[in-house]
Amino acid sequence: MARGRHLPQRTCVACRQVKGKSALVRVVRTPQGVVQLDLTGKVAGRGAYLCPDEACLNQAIKQKKLNRALGVAVEPRTAEEIRDRLLKARQREAYRVS
Numbered sequence: 053m054a055r056g057r058h059l060p061q062r063t064c065v066a067c068r069q070v071k072g073k074s075a076l077v078r079v080v081r082t083p084q085g086v087v088q089l090d091l092t093g094k095v096a097g098r099g100a101y102l103c104p105d106e107a108c109l110n111q112a113i114k115q116k117k118l119n120r121a122l123g124v125a126v127e128p129r130t131a132e133e134i135r136d137r138l139l140k141a142r143q144r145e146a147y148r149v150s
């Protein structure tokens with residue numbers, strides 16, 4: 053009986069891997085139409101999940117998967133900001149783990 057415990061599972065919009073919610077990062081489109089990286093997972097709006105991985109982010113942007121998931125065109129400048137914050141968050145994560 054390995055079932056029963058319900059860990060929230062989410063799918064990366066780029067590689068379609070299903071992972072625990074905490075293993076992915078959330079990109080959110082707020083009700084105001086702002087697209088941003090949501091590291092708290094609590095920002096209101098329509099969310100899309102990605103591996104905390106530059107390759108998945110690049111793929112999601114290049115193939116417009118993020119656009120589809122969020123229902124909005126993600127501007128290149130916004131994509132840059134998300135990449136920037138993602139990489140910084142990963143650096144912090146690496147320090148915490150080691």
Ligand SMILES: [Zn+2]
Nearest residue numbers: 064067103108
């Ligand atoms: Zn992925």
